[in-house]
Amino acid sequence: MGDKEILAGQFEASRGHLRAVAWRMLGSRGEAEDAVQEAWLRLAGADTGGVQNLRGWLTTVVARICLDMLRARNVRREEPIGAEAEAIAGGEDAGREAEIADSIGVAMLVVLETLAPAERVAFVLHDMFNLPFDDIAPIVGRSPTAARQLASRARRRVQGKPATPEADRERQREVVDAFLAAARGDDFAALLAVLDPDVVLRADRSILAPGQAREQRGSAAVARQALARRAQFGEPALIDGSPGLLLAPFGRLRLVLRFTVAHGRIAEIDVVGDPERLQALDLAVLGDRPVSR
16 A cells, blocks of 8 residues: 555544534534645645654644634625534544534534634634644644633633623733833833733734844843834724734724733733734724724
C-alpha cells in the first residue's frame, strides 16, 4: 500500500470526528462537508512527515477552515443556513457521534449561531471536544488566556447568562477608561500603573512598518508603543463583548485595540487593523459617533 493510500485511510478513520467538529461550528451539514473536503485537499498537498498526531492536526485544520467560513458569513451578513439535528458521522464513530448530536439538538445550535466566530470556535473545541487552550489559541489568533475568556463568554451565553457579567464588564471598562485617560494625558506613569508588568501587545503585520516587531512585551515597552500609536484618539467600544477602543478618523474604522483584562490590569492588547479582521469583529460603539467599516 502506497503512502497516499495510507494517508487516505487515516483521513477516513477521522472523517466522522471531523464532520462532528465542523457541524457544531457551522450548524450546517452541507458547509460541514465542504470544510471536511477542504481539509482533505490541504492534507493531500501538505508535508505531514513530521506530524505525530494526524487526527489532532486535521482537527486544527478543520477548525481554521470553519473559523474562516464563519467570518466570511459575518462579513456577508448572511443568515445561517440552518441547523440540521441529525447524526452526520459515519464509520466506527457513528454511534457516539449520533448520541452527541442528539444530546446537543437544535436549541444548542441556535444559541451557537448567536456567538461571535472566535467565541464559537473556542467554545466548541474546548467544551465539546476537550482541546486545551494552548492548542486553541493559535487557531483563533489569541493567547491561551484570551482563548479561555472567549470560551467563558460563550459558555455564559449558552447557559443563558450575560456573555460578560455586568459587574465584570464595568470593572474592565474602568481599566480601559484609565488607560485612555493616561494616553490622552500623555501620562507614562499612569499607563504603567494600568498595565500588567508582563503585558503583551500584538499588532497585525499589515499595519506595521517594514522590520517593525509584531509583538511587544513588558509594561514600559507597551506604554511607549501605545503612546506612539496615538491611542489617545481612541473611542470606547465593546469588542467581541468586552470593553476596548477603536480608532475611526472621520467615521472610518482604521484600528481596534482589543484588551484582555486580568486582576484589574491590562494583560494583553491586540491591535487589529487588517480590513478582513476588522470586518469579523463584533463591535458595539459606546460613544455617540457612528462608525463605518
